[in-house]
Amino acid sequence: MTNIIRQGAVGMGMGRVGIELKQFFRDRESAVFNFLLPMILLVIFGSVFGGQDLGDSGITFSQYFVAGMIASGIVYTSFQNLAISIPMEREDGTLKRLQGTPMPPAAFFIGKIGMVSVAYIAQVTILIAVGVFFFDIDMPTTSFAIFTFIWISILGLIAFTLLGIAYSVVPKQGRGAAALVSPVVLVLQFTSGVFFVFTDLPQWMQSFASLFPLKWLAQGMRSVFLPESAAAMEVNGSWELGLTAIVLVVWIALGALLATLFFRWVPRGEN
Amino acid sequence: MAKEDAVHAEGLVKEFGDVKALDGLDLVVPRGQVVGLLGPNGSGKTTTVRILATLLKPTKGIAYVNGFNVEKQADQVRHSIGLTGQYAAVDEFLTGRENLRMFGDLYHLAPPYVKQRSQELIEWFDLIEAADRPAKTYSGGMRRRLDLASSLIAKPSILFLDEPTTGLDPRSRLGMWGVIESLVAEGTTVLLTTQYLEEADKLADDIVVIDHGRVIAHGTAEELKDQIGGDRIEVTVTDLERIHDAQTALAPVFGGESIVNDSMVSGPVSGGSTVLVDVVRLLDSQNITIADLALRRPTLDDVFLSLTGHGAVDENPEKAVSRTRKGRNQS
Numbered sequence: 380m381t382n383i384i385r386q387g388a389v390g391m392g393m394g395r396v397g398i399e400l401k402q403f404f405r406d407r408e409s410a411v412f413n414f415l416l417p418m419i420l421l422v423i424f425g426s427v428f429g430g431q432d433l434g435d436s437g438i439t440f441s442q443y444f445v446a447g448m449i450a451s452g453i454v455y456t457s458f459q460n461l462a463i464s465i466p467m468e469r470e471d472g473t474l475k476r477l478q479g480t481p482m483p484p485a486a487f488f489i490g491k492i493g494m495v496s497v498a499y500i501a502q503v504t505i506l507i508a509v510g511v512f513f514f515d516i517d518m519p520t521t522s523f524a525i526f527t528f529i530w531i532s533i534l535g536l537i538a539f540t541l542l543g544i545a546y547s548v549v550p551k552q553g554r555g556a557a558a559l560v561s562p563v564v565l566v567l568q569f570t571s572g573v574f575f576v577f578t579d580l581p582q583w584m585q586s587f588a589s590l591f592p593l594k595w596l597a598q599g600m601r602s603v604f605l606p607e608s609a610a611a612m613e614v615n616g617s618w619e620l621g622l623t624a625i626v627l628v629v630w631i632a633l634g635a636l637l638a639t640l641f642f643r644w645v646p647r648g649e650n
Numbered sequence: 651m652a653k654e655d656a657v658h659a660e661g662l663v664k665e666f667g668d669v670k671a672l673d674g675l676d677l678v679v680p681r682g683q684v685v686g687l688l689g690p691n692g693s694g695k696t697t698t699v700r701i702l703a704t705l706l707k708p709t710k711g712i713a714y715v716n717g718f719n720v721e722k723q724a725d726q727v728r729h730s731i732g733l734t735g736q737y738a739a740v741d742e743f744l745t746g747r748e749n750l751r752m753f754g755d756l757y758h759l760a761p762p763y764v765k766q767r768s769q770e771l772i773e774w775f776d777l778i779e780a781a782d783r784p785a786k787t788y789s790g791g792m793r794r795r796l797d798l799a800s801s802l803i804a805k806p807s808i809l810f811l812d813e814p815t816t817g818l819d820p821r822s823r824l825g826m827w828g829v830i831e832s833l834v835a836e837g838t839t840v841l842l843t844t845q846y847l848e849e850a851d852k853l854a855d856d857i858v859v860i861d862h863g864r865v866i867a868h869g870t871a872e873e874l875k876d877q878i879g880g881d882r883i884e885v886t887v888t889d890l891e892r893i894h895d896a897q898t899a900l901a902p903v904f905g906g907e908s909i910v911n912d913s914m915v916s917g918p919v920s921g922g923s924t925v926l927v928d929v930v931r932l933l934d935s936q937n938i939t940i941a942d943l944a945l946r947r948p949t950l951d952d953v954f955l956s957l958t959g960h961g962a963v964d965e966n967p968e969k970a971v972s973r974t975r976k977g978r979n980q981s
Contacts, residue, residue, distance in 0.1 A: 382759050382760050382763040383758050383760070384758055384759070384760045386755075386758050391755065391756070391758075395752075398741075398744065398748070398752050401743065401744060401748065405743035406743050471742075472735045472739030473739045473740075473741060475735060475739065476735060476739040477756065479703050479704070479705055479728065479731075479733040480728060480756040480757060481728040481729050481756065481757060481758060482756040
């Protein structure tokens with residue numbers, strides 16, 4: 380057996396990232412729906428409302444919206460992407476096939492996390508480029524803001540990747556998975572201050588959204604892209620970064636628990 | 651000895667809640683042989699394969715594959731086997747070559763070896779022109795070939811083929827059979843599950859018939875056919891409405907054992923071709939016209955029917971009809 384090279388889960392998982400990315404970008408529906416959508420929305424909303432200022436804050440709608448779109452991008456590339464693609468892979472037998480190889484199961488998940496991360500980095504780069512060139516978005520300048528951007532992105536990606544893996548048991552079939560996933564994403568977006576200014580929403584809607592991680596991601600991204608003075612427009616007059624970290628970590632723990640309990644390699648009914 | 655056989659399973663039981671998918675199944679596949687696992691849907695074929703492939707733990711019983719315990723040495727088992735599922739699980743967005751490379755990685759193979767082995771398989775499986783196209787452009791037959799090629803990347807000595815030709819057109823099926831035969835000629839051990847009796851008849855050295863999670867018969871195709879006795883006659887009448895009259899008229903020839911299927915009545919006979927004359931005379935006396943008449947050896951279909959009380963694909967009447975037609979052509 381001279382041709383065998385022993386690879387650990389991490390090494391093999393890293394090797395899978397390239398494969399996963401090919402699948403992600405070659406699937407045209409996925410590339411549009413999970414990757415390009417934030418750019419498309421930014422162009423549409425930016426063109427319609429972009430120049431308007433929010434109240435007398437001196438902040439343009441585009442500046443507010445780009446933060447929400449980056450937060451949404453995390454949800455698209457991780458949660459929406461995985462919760463739709465995993466049921467398809469499960470239904471067509473690809474997962475069962477992988478399970479039958481000597482691949483350590485962790486390698487599969489490492490591959491997914493790597494794919495999601497690379498896709499997100501590419502997405503954010505394009506999103507910011509579009510924002511800067513077409514809608515005069517101001518870039519964060521302080522190292523504190525950049526640091527915040529990095530840790531919020533990482534925690535958000537981990538949380539929504541785990542939740543996407545867990546939610547992938549909900550659609551019974553690959554076909555129609557999108558119909559069970561995108562409403563969840565849309566409701567979260569509408570209630571979490573992505574499309575509207577969060578504090579303009581009814582109180583009950585704000586309370587509802589505060590239970591879920593997207594609201595905190597969007598708020599964290601606003602702390603990165605809006606001037607310090609804009610903190611006064613937030614619910615408690617501050618960015619609440621400490622609380623954001625706590626909420627995201629709790630959701631990571633919950634996502635990890637749900638994903639381990641419920642993930643399936645084969646469709647239901649086929650034990 | 652249990653560990654010398656390619657596959658050795660004893661007393662496998664698998665319960666899913668209240669349902670007993672396997673109920674004390676014993677199975678031996680000697681090295682270098684092709685064993686066909688035959689049974690209707692839900693008889694436990696796929697469950698058996700999944701336990702042997704380490705994808706499922708048995709509730710009770712013990713199984714060795716390539717001498718390794720499927721529960722305790724799952725990793726070694728996975729290195730020893732190739733597994734091809736019921737449907738071709740190739741990745742649509744990857745090209746044929748990328749699919750092969752991906753499996754090479756999953757089997758921990760060194761990249762230069764994978765490259766060379768992929769090329770070998772691409773040539774052997776007649777996928778040269780399609781190798782660099784995404785698999786979603788492939789036909790059903792090409793996908794199956796790619797699927798099988800993927801499971802051969804690590805040159806496994808044991809191959810589990812779970813219904814490898816289900817859903818293929820006849821030409822692609824013949825192609826798959828050719829590939830499987832040449833693998834066997836090279837010394838690969840094969841455990842094949844199938845609903846197509848013809849397939850088991852053609853490929854398998856030894857056939858194990860299972861139903862309700864137990865082995866109900868075991869032997870070569872010829873031995874199984876001998877079990878249910880001698881020749882059979884099949885008569886097809888032109889007027890469907892008179893099929894039961896025909897059955898009644900032929901009672902002296904068939905005894906009580908005739909079966910009606912659509913416009914065909916069949917049953918066991920003794921006495922060879924002279925009985926054909928009797929059949930014609932009996933039906934003629936009732937003014938029943940014959941569309942087709944054949945004397946033939948029992949097929950595995952008949953074996954199946956007599957063992958299980960139902961056909962191999964009993965839930966699909968369309969298939970049942972095409973099966974009987976095939977059976978007649980074989981005579």
